[in-house]
Amino acid sequence: MRSIATHDRHGNISALTYSPLDAPPASVLPGPGQELTEVDVPEGAIDISRLENEQSVLEALRDCRVEVKRDAKLVRTSQGTS
Secondary structure, eight states: OEEEEEEOTTOBEEEEEEEOTTSOOOOOOOOTTOEEEEEOOOTTSSOGGGOOSHHHHHHHHHTOBOOOOOOOOOOOOTTOOO
16 A cells, blocks of 8 residues: 655645555645645554544544654756856
């Protein structure tokens, strides 16, 4: 399964989608200040069988966050001038 999380810059999840690997990824339109990140969901991280209603889904998402690790840097494109 492919999982895409919508989250803020601190990794707090507001939406989590699942789709089969051989299907187009499910998508969510992120709001202001939110990002989309494809994430690995370790087996057992979220017990899908417990997700009976909206409240249980919200509780499961509050127990998890996206670990955001990236170093961004500005680089020249191959078309850049010296």
